[in-house]
Structures are given as structure tokens and as C-alpha cells.
Amino acid sequence: MVDALKKMGKISRKGPVVLVIMDGVGFGKYKEGDAVASSRTGTLNKLYKAYPWTKLKAHGTAVGLPSDDDMGNSEVGHNAMGCGRVFAQGAKLVNASISTGAMYEGTTWKKLINNAKEKQSTLHFIGLLSDGNVHSHIDNLKAMIVQAKKEGVSKVRVHALLDGRDVGELSALEYFDPFEEFLSGLNDEGFDAKIASGGGRMVITMDRYNANWNMVKKGWETHVLGEGRMFDSAHEAIVTLREESKAIDQDLPPFVIAKDGKPVGTIEDGDSVILFNFRGDRALEITKAFEAEELTEFDRKRRPDIEYAGMMEYDGDLHVPAQFLVTPPAIDKTLAEYLCASKVKQFSISETQKFGHITYFFNGNRSGKFDASLEEYVEILSDIVPFEERPWMKCAEIADRVIKEVENGDWDFIKLNFPNGDMVGHTGNYQAVVCSMEGLDLQIGRIYKAVMEAGGVMVITADHGNADDMFEHAKDGSVKYKENGDPQAKTSHSLNPVPCIICDSNYQGEYETELKSGLGISSIAATCMNLLDFESPSEYDPSIITVK
Ligand SMILES: O=C(O)[C@@H](CO)OP(=O)(O)O
Ligand SMILES: [Mn+2]
Numbered sequence: 269m270v271d272a273l274k275k276m277g278k279i280s281r282k283g284p285v286v287l288v289i290m291d292g293v294g295f296g297k298y299k300e301g302d303a304v305a306s307s308r309t310g311t312l313n314k315l316y317k318a319y320p321w322t323k324l325k326a327h328g329t330a331v332g333l334p335s336d337d338d339m340g341n342s343e344v345g346h347n348a349m350g351c352g353r354v355f356a357q358g359a360k361l362v363n364a365s366i367s368t369g370a371m372y373e374g375t376t377w378k379k380l381i382n383n384a385k386e387k388q389s390t391l392h393f394i395g396l397l398s399d400g401n402v403h404s405h406i407d408n409l410k411a412m413i414v415q416a417k418k419e420g421v422s423k424v425r426v427h428a429l430l431d432g433r434d435v436g437e438l439s440a441l442e443y444f445d446p447f448e449e450f451l452s453g454l455n456d457e458g459f460d461a462k463i464a465s466g467g468g469r470m471v472i473t474m475d476r477y478n479a480n481w482n483m484v485k486k487g488w489e490t491h492v493l494g495e496g497r498m499f500d501s502a503h504e505a506i507v508t509l510r511e512e513s514k515a516i517d518q519d520l521p522p523f524v525i526a527k528d529g530k531p532v533g534t535i536e537d538g539d540s541v542i543l544f545n546f547r548g549d550r551a552l553e554i555t556k557a558f559e560a561e562e563l564t565e566f567d568r569k570r571r572p573d574i575e576y577a578g579m580m581e582y583d584g585d586l587h588v589p590a591q592f593l594v595t596p597p598a599i600d601k602t603l604a605e606y607l608c609a610s611k612v613k614q615f616s617i618s619e620t621q622k623f624g625h626i627t628y629f630f631n632g633n634r635s636g637k638f639d640a641s642l643e644e645y646v647e648i649l650s651d652i653v654p655f656e657e658r659p660w661m662k663c664a665e666i667a668d669r670v671i672k673e674v675e676n677g678d679w680d681f682i683k684l685n686f687p688n689g690d691m692v693g694h695t696g697n698y699q700a701v702v703c704s705m706e707g708l709d710l711q712i713g714r715i716y717k718a719v720m721e722a723g724g725v726m727v728i729t730a731d732h733g734n735a736d737d738m739f740e741h742a743k744d745g746s747v748k749y750k751e752n753g754d755p756q757a758k759t760s761h762s763l764n765p766v767p768c769i770i771c772d773s774n775y776q777g778e779y780e781t782e783l784k785s786g787l788g789i790s791s792i793a794a795t796c797m798n799l800l801d802f803e804s805p806s807e808y809d810p811s812i813i814t815v816k
């Protein structure tokens with residue numbers, strides 16, 4: 269348990285500090301494709317003119333990723349904002365564990381490998397097949413397969429999800445084709461590795477925050493039971509299903525690879541299974557499907573008796589999964605923990621799609637509360653729809669609730685995540701993103717009014733960019749176009765910085781109006797502490813404000 273924070277005795281506000289996280293809203297590098305800049309955001313424009321603001325780094329090493337070529341993402345972004353400093357993140361830790369060989373010395377790896385060897389059974393890998401480095405990296409998978417062969421495993425099956433969300437929207441074959449070749453290169457009379465099933469990541473297996481368990485059910489049927497449309501190869505499945513459905517990769521229907529009408533890689537008693545995604549939000553449900561004795565969310569029909577391991581521990585509170593290959597970053601001393609120790613009353617809210625971002629990720633990948641008597645978490649249920657069809661999502665409902673809480677005056681610190689910029693940004697639909705940004709801006713205007721009337725402070729920021737970079741650009745900065753002349757949509761996050769605006773209802777000169785520059789989003793935590801009149805702990809990254 270951390271100590272209570274020290275009071276500064278310098279900043280006193282009647283109302284709460286309200287932290288607004290606009291998920292996926294950054295400052296575009298290119299004019300073309302910047303759906304944030306090209307939206308009519310009257311509120312934000314007004315706030316940029318009226319209040320101090322700065323740009324914060326939200327990608328690469330500033331959020332604990334291996335290099336500055338890595339775009340930011342919600343996990344590392346919320347970890348940084350909620351924990352006040354930067355930890356080496358999953359992408360970096362897994363990479364290191366594999367390249368030093370530490371993973372293969374661990375008990376979990378040995379157990380799964382020995383299990384497959386002793387029982388002459390199959391070693392399965394399930395996960396996202398791309399180099400997006402948000403949930404997984406294909407190089408990790410390849411290294412593990414090579415090692416498994418070296419250690420004497422004879423049969424490997426890969427259940428590969430198409431990405432198209434952290435990489436190009438139609439890039440799957442750039443990963444699948446060379447990967448099939450890689451497997452063929454390894455195969456010999458003593459070793460047999462194949463892709464056994466697959467599908468789009470937004471259709472099967474990778475649901476999060478209990479938004480749509482039907483996705484997990486479909487994933488189970490596809491990977492475990494081998495039920496579904498059958499194809500001879502992943503290549504054939506992807507080409508055929510693309511043509512029929514016109515879907516982009518993340519939305520491609522599921523497929524099962526079969527030979528002579530029989531699936532090549534169902535998951536059976538005695539097998540070993542590794543979920544090779546390192547990020548937790550979209551790994552928890554499929555993990556539960558494998559691990560739970562009783563499952564109420566869907567009928568598994570058959571639950572194989574297997575050795576199951578995740579790439580990482582996905583939930584540090586609940587210790588899920590029971591077995592994992594790499595120990596996650598030891599994120600401790602979080603903002604919420606410090607605020608609880610200091611008796612600060614805190615309210616957190618988002619809609620389902622980002623509910624765990626503002627709670628679980630923000631608290632360093634822990635699902636529980638630090639002090640239930642001081643904290644309330646509210647989830648507004650997300651619609652189960654393609655978000656380009658409802659780009660406003662639940663931003664009005666979130667704002668309604670926040671305004672009510674601000675007016676009631678029960679909380680010292682309120683934090684919320686608006687998913688619009690990100691969830692709609694991932695669809696690649698420019699018009700929908702503009703609509704999402706304009707809807708969001710209206711709601712920020714409503715919250716702003718309530719916070720000012722209550723005499724509080726509103727801090728507006730984001731976890732990484734997305735909506736600010738909606739077109740693919742060539743190395744020379746020019747927009748890439750499709751054959752039909754439309755710009756090529758970019759569905760992934762961006763490498764761009766994000767805003768931090770401090771709207772203070774009652775500024776009395778207690779801090780410099782010039783905000784510090786060159787900082788990253790990990791500085792949000794210390795900033796919020798200062799605005800709540802606390803000194804920030806020495807281990808935290810510096811606050812954005814300089815208190816006089
Ligand atoms: O949808 C997700 O899982 C990721 C992209 O892979 O987005 P975010 O980090 O914003 O949650
Ligand atoms: Mn995000």
C-alpha cells in the first residue's frame with residue numbers, strides 16, 4: 269500500500285478535476301486524412317484559444333514500446349496515464365524473453381512442450397498474425413515454432429486471426445503467404461506444422477470487456493471444434509471470403525482448414541495450447557473459455573483437457589491465465605492507488621468498448637478497485653453494431669452521466685474515456701469519423717459547461733492518435749490511392765502526439781500558464797495530482813504544470 273500524498277496547500281477548487289480521454293484523437297502530421305482537423309469541433313477550437321494546452325508524446329519509447337516506430341495503443345497509453353511513469357511493455361518484454369531464450373527456460377514453456385512430446389500430441393498456437401505489435405508479433409510466433417521443433421515437438425497447428433486493424437486493412441496475405449512458406453520450410457518427416465483455422469479479429473475470438481461473447485463462441489467452434497466453412501488452405505480461404513463478403517481483414521468470416529473433409533487441427537484432449545497475444549483485454553474471454561470449469565456465456569459442447577498458457581499474465585488481480593510464458597511489467601503505485609490512500613473520491617466511466625481501458629488498463633492491468641468505498645466504476649453498454657453505422661456511439665449517454673455526477677458534487681476526481689475517435693477511426697470510414705468527432709465535440713462542450721459551473725477543472729487529453737491519420741501515405745508523404753481513385757483508408761493508430769488542454773474554472777495564477785513541453789502522456793498522472801492540490805511522488809514523471 270502506498271502512502272497518502274502530501275498536500276501542497278496551493279490549489280483549491282470547489283468542483284472536481286475531470287479527466288477526459290478522447291481515445292484515438294491526436295494532432296495529424298498530414299493535412300489530407302486528418303479527420304480531427306477537418307471536423308467542425310467548435311468546442312475544442314474554443315478551448316484551444318481560451319486555455320493553456322500542449323502536445324504530449326503517445327507512441328514508441330514514450331509509452332514503453334520497443335522503438336519509436338511503434339504506434340501507441342490503448343493499453344500502453346492508459347497504463348502510462350494511470351501509473352505516472354513508463355514501464356517496459358509486453359511487446360518489449362516478450363521480445364526480450366524470446367531473444368535471450370529466457371522464455372524457453374521457464375517452467376510453463378517446458379511444461380507445455382513436454383506435454384506435447386510425452387503424449388505425442390499437438391502444440392497449438394492461437395493469436396493475431398501480423399507485426400502490429402499491439403496484441404502480438406508474428407516474429408514471436410515464428411521463433412516459438414522453431415524452438416518447439418528443436419525441442420522435439422512433432423505437430424504444430426496455428427489458429428491465425430487476420431489483423432487489418434493494426435496493419436493495412438487488406439494486408440493479411442502479406443503475413444499469411446510467407447508464413448505458410450515458413451511452415452513448409454520447417455516441415456519434414458518428423459515435423460508437421462500447418463495453419464488450422466482463422467478469421468477476422470473483429471468477428472471471432474478477440475472480443476473484449478464482455479461486449480459480444482458470440483465472437484468467442486464462433487472462435488471456439490472454429491479453432492477447437494473445427495466447425496465452419498472448410499478450405500484447403502488459408503490463402504484460398506482469404507481470397508474466396510474476401511471476394512464473397514467484400515470484408516476488410518478484421519471483419520473476414522471464420523474458416524477451417526480441412527483435408528479430405530476433415531479439419532486438420534481441432535484441439536483435443538492431451539494437446540498444449542499457447543495464446544500468443546501478449547495484450548490482455550482481448551485475450552481474457554477466450555482464456556476463460558479454455559480455463560473455466562463452468563461457462564455460462566456459451567455452450568462449449570466439448571472442453572478438451574489441455575495444457576493452456578497465455579503469452580503473459582493478462583490480469584494481475586485475478587491471476588489469469590493460470591499459466592503464462594512472460595511476466596508482465598510490474599506496474600505499481602498507480603494514480604488510483606495513491607488517490608485512495610489520500611482519501612480522494614473517484615468516479616470512472618466509459619461505454620463497454622473502452623470500459624476496461626479507464627479501469628483495468630488505467631490501473632495497471634488490474635480489474636479490481638483499490639478501495640470500493642472511495643471509487644465507483646460505471647459502464648454504459650455499447651451497441652453491437654459496426655461503429656461506422658453509429659459513429660456517435662454512447663458519447664451523449666456518457667456525458668449525461670458525467671454531468672449528473674458533476675452536479676451532484678460527490679466526487680473529487682472524475683475520469684472518462686470517449687471511444688469515438690478510436691473505434692470509428694478503426695473502421696477506415698472517413699465520413700463516419702468526422703461525424704464521430706463532431707458528436708464528441710458537442711458532448712465535451714456540455715461537460716465543459718457543467719465543470720465550469722461547478723468550479724472544477726477539466727483536463728482534456730488522449731491515449732494515442734487514430735482519427736488524425738485516416739489515409740495511407742507513401743514515404744514521401746503523398747496519399748496512396750486505390751484503383752478507383754479513392755484514398756487508401758488507414759485503419760490503424762497513428763504515431764502522432766496528442767493534446768492536453770487544462771480548462772480551469774478559477775485560475776488564480778497558482779501555476780505558470782505556459783505548460784511544459786516535450787513530455788509524454790505519463791505526465792497526466794502527476795498533473796491531475798497537482799490539480800487536486802497534491803505533490804506528485806518523486807518516482808512519477810513530471811507534471812505538465814509548474815506550480816508556483
Ligand atoms: O482495438 C484494439 O484492440 C486496439 C487495436 O489493436 O485498439 P486500442 O488500443 O485503441 O484498444
Ligand atoms: Mn485507445
Ligand SMILES: [Mn+2]
Pocket residue numbers: 292342690691694734761
Ligand atoms: Mn484503437
